[in-house]
Every structure is written in C-alpha cells, then in structure tokens.
Amino acid sequence: MDRGLNEAQLERTARIFNVQKYNVHDGPGIRTIIFFKGCPLRCKWCSNPEGLKYEHQVMLKRNACINCGACVPVCPKNIHYMENSEHKVRRDIKCINCKRCEKACLQNAIEVRGEDKKITELIEIVNEDKDFYRMSGGGLTVGGGECTAQAESLISLLESAHIEGINTAIETCGYTDIEKLKKIKEHVDLFLFDIKQMDPIKHKELTGVNNELILNNLKYLLENGSRVRIRMPILKGVNDSFEEIQEVVNFLEPYRFFKNFEGIDILPYHRYGVGKYDQLDMVYPMEGGFSLSEEDLDNIENWIRSENIDVNLVRH
The missing domain is CATH 3.30.70.20 (Alpha-Beta Plaits)
Known part of the structure; x- marks a missing residue:
C-alpha cells in the first residue's frame, strides 16, 4: 500500500467527518466518498454543516x-x-x-x-471495496466541506489511491489557490466542480465569497486537459431562472466540444441536512420553499440539453 510514498506522506493525516461507501451519485461507478472537514464557503443551503469548520x-x-x-x-x-x-x-x-x-x-x-486519520488508514478503508470499483468503473471521491482546504493531505490521499490503481475524483467549490490546484490536478481523474451562481454579487450573498477565483480556476482546468463535470445546485427563486441557467451555458460555451468537458449535473435543493444545524446550535438560513417541481427540473434539463451539453438530473 505504501509503495512510492515518502515518510512524510505516510505520517500525514487528514481531518475527516464521514466515510460513505457504495455511493453511485458522485462520480462514475461505485465509489467510496471521504469527507474532509473545513470549508472557505458558507453556502446558505449547505447540507453538511458539520463539515464547515476544521475544528472538532x-x-x-x-x-x-x-x-x-x-x-x-x-x-x-x-x-x-x-x-x-x-x-x-x-x-x-x-x-x-x-x-x-x-x-x-x-x-x-x-x-x-472530526477524526484525524492517517492517509494509510484511509487507503486501507478505500481498498476494502476495490473489487466493486473494478467491476463498475468506480473509485475514490473526496468531498467535504471543501477538500482542497487540506491540500497537502488531499494530494497524499489521491496519490496513494493512484498507486493502488484506484480512480480518483474530487467534489470542489473551486475556491482555492491556483498553485495548490496545479499540484492537486496531477492526481485527479475527474473534477466535480460546482457552479452555484454566475453573478459575483449574488454569489457572495449566497456563499460568503466572490466567484472570480472559482471561475478562473475552472477555466484553468478546462483549458489544461483536466476532466471536469460541472455540478449546479438549483434552488427555486434563487438560481433557477432561464437567464441564470443561460449565463452558465454561455460561460461554458467555449468548452462545449472539449473532450475533457463532461457535461453538467443538476443537483436539486433538498433539506436532508437541516436537522444537523440544530445539533450544532446553528440556525438554518434557508427557511422557505426552495424545492423545484418535476416540471421545473425538466425545463432546466431541457434548456441545457438544447445547447448540446450533456446533462444529468441527480436524484438522491
């Protein structure tokens, strides 16, 4: 398991808050997801509030x-x-x-x-389901929180997975230093990259940060050969209008026929994580009706598909 890793990598730890096996929604095939703790964003609809802070x-x-x-x-x-x-x-x-x-x-x-796990411990967990990855074309997905916030640990984990012959993907908001991203990309087979809102002012209102760095990082990945699949969290009355969807399509238009651009996943708003806010003495900031109807979702899917972009509606 440790062939090719140096001593520092063997001793390195990642702070995680969950491991989810047999996942089929976050990357191809059957996957194990490791959730890293800590995130620079504060998305108002976040379903993993226990992943926002790095602290236990x-x-x-x-x-x-x-x-x-x-x-x-x-x-x-x-x-x-x-x-x-x-x-x-x-x-x-x-x-x-x-x-x-x-x-x-x-x-x-x-x-x-919040658990501090050695990279070697995490790879042992991932390796337990190697046969499922092989049969289904699956592998390891790292999410969060925001996994790039623990860049060195992330790189060691992804590199270790590659040494074991395991496919790698990461779920990312894209808000990270470009130099870190360049190092991370060398060990990622697929980026599941969020676009939450194209308007920078609305983006800051919804997530706490501007989206300039995020969009520049996305351009970098697409223009430098990384496989990217866009993920769009959709909330009714927040970012579901035709104009807002079209802005995303327009941004992606130059990359539409790039072989490494793999299309868009639509992630409908859900309330699965609401109960966790109370457990952390946090106020859930999105009270109200933000769920979309089947007709709404079909319309969005059709808008995107009409632009010759592969699109998938993710139903958890």
Whole structure:
C-alpha cells in the first residue's frame, strides 16, 4: 500500500467527518466518498454543516438526550453544562476530541465530529471495496466541506489511491489557490466542480465569497486537459431562472466540444441536512420553499440539453 510514498506522506493525516461507501451519485461507478472537514464557503443551503469548520465539534441530538448530565463531569474542557436541568453545549470552547462525553452518553445523543486519520488508514478503508470499483468503473471521491482546504493531505490521499490503481475524483467549490490546484490536478481523474451562481454579487450573498477565483480556476482546468463535470445546485427563486441557467451555458460555451468537458449535473435543493444545524446550535438560513417541481427540473434539463451539453438530473 505504501509503495512510492515518502515518510512524510505516510505520517500525514487528514481531518475527516464521514466515510460513505457504495455511493453511485458522485462520480462514475461505485465509489467510496471521504469527507474532509473545513470549508472557505458558507453556502446558505449547505447540507453538511458539520463539515464547515476544521475544528472538532460536538453534535447533540436533543430528542435523544434525557438531560442526565453524565457528560458534564467527564469533559476536561467543560464544554458540557447543565442550565435549569437542561443539557447545553458551550460553542466558544474548542473540543479536543477526547470523546469522553460520547462514551459517557448512554442514549447515543452525543457525537463528536472530526477524526484525524492517517492517509494509510484511509487507503486501507478505500481498498476494502476495490473489487466493486473494478467491476463498475468506480473509485475514490473526496468531498467535504471543501477538500482542497487540506491540500497537502488531499494530494497524499489521491496519490496513494493512484498507486493502488484506484480512480480518483474530487467534489470542489473551486475556491482555492491556483498553485495548490496545479499540484492537486496531477492526481485527479475527474473534477466535480460546482457552479452555484454566475453573478459575483449574488454569489457572495449566497456563499460568503466572490466567484472570480472559482471561475478562473475552472477555466484553468478546462483549458489544461483536466476532466471536469460541472455540478449546479438549483434552488427555486434563487438560481433557477432561464437567464441564470443561460449565463452558465454561455460561460461554458467555449468548452462545449472539449473532450475533457463532461457535461453538467443538476443537483436539486433538498433539506436532508437541516436537522444537523440544530445539533450544532446553528440556525438554518434557508427557511422557505426552495424545492423545484418535476416540471421545473425538466425545463432546466431541457434548456441545457438544447445547447448540446450533456446533462444529468441527480436524484438522491
């Protein structure tokens, strides 16, 4: 497993918050997804709020907690406390990931998210399903959070996967330093690259950052031979108008017939991650009706297809 890796790579760790096996939505074939912690964006509809911060975080399922207080005395940082007989979590103190609170909770109401795993450990997990990758044309996908935020760990993981003969893909918002991206691209077989909004002002309102760096990085990848499939999160009344879809199509027009441009995935808005916000004492910022009807989605799919661009509606 470690052939070709130097000592630093063997000892390098990545901070992750989930591993998902047998995925068929994020890259070709059957894939294992490793979710890296930390993200420079703050998309208002994010379904993985536990992946936004790099720090370890305590998640509390209040509907399972019986307010017994067993977690309070075991926490060395005094993160857990009781107030009026109710269990609460201090969010201004950094968790050190000792997991004593998690172990003390007999109701499984506490989960500490964020594990530091050696690259070699992660490749062992990925290798467990090598036969499935071989039969289906699948492999490893790295997501997040934003995986490029841990660039060195990402490169080591992708390089290790290639050494094992495993196909690699990454899900990325594209907001990363170009020099880091150049190093990362050497070990990526497919970029699943988000376009959330073309208008820079709206993009900043929705995600917290301008999109100039993102679009420049996308151009770089397309113009330098990297295989790219665009992913478009679509929210009703936010970025689903004909004009907004056409802006994306116009941006991609010069690359329409590039062999390395593999089309567009439409990702309809969903609310699967809403419950996790409460577990982190966060407010979900997208209250309201942002789901699209089947007719809406069919229209968007047809608009894009009419421009001779391959398009796929991803249904989770």
